[in-house]
Amino acid sequence: MASAGNTVHGFEVMYGMVNKAVEDMVVMHHGESVWEQIKAKAGVDVEVFMSNESYSDDITYNLVGAASAVLNVPAEQILIGFGEHWVLHTAQEGYGGLMSAAGKTLPDFLRNLPNFHSRVAMIFPKLRPPRFECSDFTEQSLKLHYFSHRPGLAPFVVGLMQGLGKMFSTPVTIRQAEAKDQGADHDVFDVSWTPAPAA
Numbered sequence: 001m002a003s004a005g006n007t008v009h010g011f012e013v014m015y016g017m018v019n020k021a022v023e024d025m026v027v028m029h030h031g032e033s034v035w036e037q038i039k040a041k042a043g044v045d046v047e048v049f050m051s052n053e054s055y056s057d058d059i060t061y062n063l064v065g066a067a068s069a070v071l072n073v074p075a076e077q078i079l080i081g082f083g084e085h086w087v088l089h090t091a092q093e094g095y096g097g098l099m100s101a102a103g104k105t106l107p108d109f110l111r112n113l114p115n116f117h118s119r120v121a122m123i124f125p126k127l128r129p130p131r132f133e134c135s136d137f138t139e140q141s142l143k144l145h146y147f148s149h150r151p152g153l154a155p156f157v158v159g160l161m162q163g164l165g166k167m168f169s170t171p172v173t174i175r176q177a178e179a180k181d182q183g184a185d186h187d188v189f190d191v192s193w194t195p196a197p198a199a
């Protein structure tokens with residue numbers, strides 16, 4: 001059966017680099033033994049995640065759920081932390097060239113975000129990326145529209161924005177204006193920032 005993206009027999013899958021990044025974040029803050037506890041609780045018996053291989057989305061969701069239980073932190077908080085980690089460590093350290101080519105300031109980067117994953121897809125051809133759109137631009141704000149095949153990841157987007165704010169040393173505020181899990185067509189975020197000091 002032909003498949004448009006990273007889907008195997010109707011199940012969503014994603015690249016192992018995501019699970020590797022979850023592992024990296026947990027080990028960095030809590031150590032190896034906590035990571036082993038989280039994996040056991042999630043029922044995941046994968047020894048080593050391979051960045052370029054596909055794994056069921058269930059593994060990632062189960063790891064986030066288990067991390068929430070073991071660390072006693074709400075899953076939303078884990079996803080926010082993961083978004084920051086993704087930008088500041090996974091993306092910046094592993095794909096610095098892609099990140100710096102996408103913009104020199106936070107607003108530039110956000111304006112380019114709708115095209116970002118098409119570059120990523122050159123490295124990861126089976127990518128099933130989210131879709132982003134920007135609207136209502138002002139000097140200091142925009143609306144970010146997030147369309148996803150996957151449920152429940154809005155807090156991840158909040159964390160990604162916070163991570164970008166840190167990456168550009170630009171204080172950023174992000175507020176969810178519309179939520180798909182509350183009946184909206186898609187998630188919408190109001191993103192605003194403090195202008196960078198004049199060069």
Ligand code: HEM
Pocket residue numbers: 006013014015017018087091095098099113116117120124126127128129130147148149150153156157160161164
């Ligand atoms: C070079 C840096 C990046 C790489 C290599 C990358 C790669 C990926 C990969 C592999 C996935 C999992 C989807 C799949 O495997 O089919 C993903 C998902 C995602 N990425 Fe990126 N990404 C990067 C940067 C970003 C940035 C900067 C943002 C936003 C600020 C972002 C937002 C997302 C979101 C929200 C998802 C969740 C997927 C969904 O909603 O379906 N990513 N990305």
